Amino acid sequence: MSVMDAPVSNRSAAAPRRTELAAFLKARRARVSPEDVGMAPGLRRRTPGLRREEVAQLAGVGVTWYTWLEQGRPINASEQVLRAIARTLKLDSAEAGHLFTLAGLQPTVPAADSCMLTPEIQVILDALSPLPAAIANSRYDVLRWNAAYEALFPGATLTDQGRRNTMWCTATVPECCNAFVNRAEELPRMVAVLRSGYGQHVGEPYWEDFIRDLIGASPEFARLWAQQDVATHSIRHKVFRHAAVGEVRMSATNLTAMGMPEGRLVVYTPEDEESRLRIEWLMANPGLPVVNHTH
Known part of the structure; x- marks a missing residue:
């Protein structure tokens, strides 16, 4: 037919x-x-x-x-x-x-769903500490995380907007308050990876609403999205900032999460001893504000 x-x-x-x-x-x-x-x-x-x-x-x-x-x-x-x-x-x-x-020549892969996140997943994440680690899906939703991840990137976990999503944080938070120091380098790559995941879900309301909201909230995201670039996950160099400790330099590794076709385990490893010590200090002193000013 x-x-x-x-x-x-x-x-x-x-x-x-x-x-x-x-x-x-x-x-x-x-x-x-x-x-x-x-x-x-x-x-x-x-x-x-x-x-x-x-x-x-x-x-x-x-x-x-x-x-x-x-x-x-x-x-x-x-x-x-x-x-x-x-x-x-x-x-x-x-x-x-x-x-x-x-073009319809690849089967649609079901999205990672929270019902697949068994209690054992959280045990594994907690065991990885002091390495920051989280489970995310292809839309960059943060589904589960450990204490080290929350210390490193609280904006993605302690949200008052109902969006525990690293793409949303990266694209919409003002430069002065953004957790990423090398955001200009990383955001285009993240948008390209998101576009690749979107290909599996074109027309699905939750995805379409998310993309529409991002385009409306971030002119930079809208510009990058219009470029139609696509990419896959790779080991990335990411530099975070925290008002309490300064810069934290990490390597982000994405691993396939068993039982979740679009789920991935993201593990951050310190790139130097100073960054390792700063993560440990943040874990020992939780709840400190990421930035030292308000708008």
């Missing part, structure tokens, strides 16, 4: 995913210059990047078919064709995976 023959309810559910696919393809096409793929630059280009007909030619597909794909029309795309488009647009592995997901 083709997409056009599918029941109306299925077609309407797929519409947001096709819209996201169209936006992603346009953004990636604009990033690739003719020179990048061995073509002459040509004259009178009104927009950056490749033209649709050039992508179609390089990928070996019809111009009309590719135009329909980029317009978000309900058409089928095979794995072979999508791989050719991914090569043409020079997508990395995370971006290619995102493309396949939006």
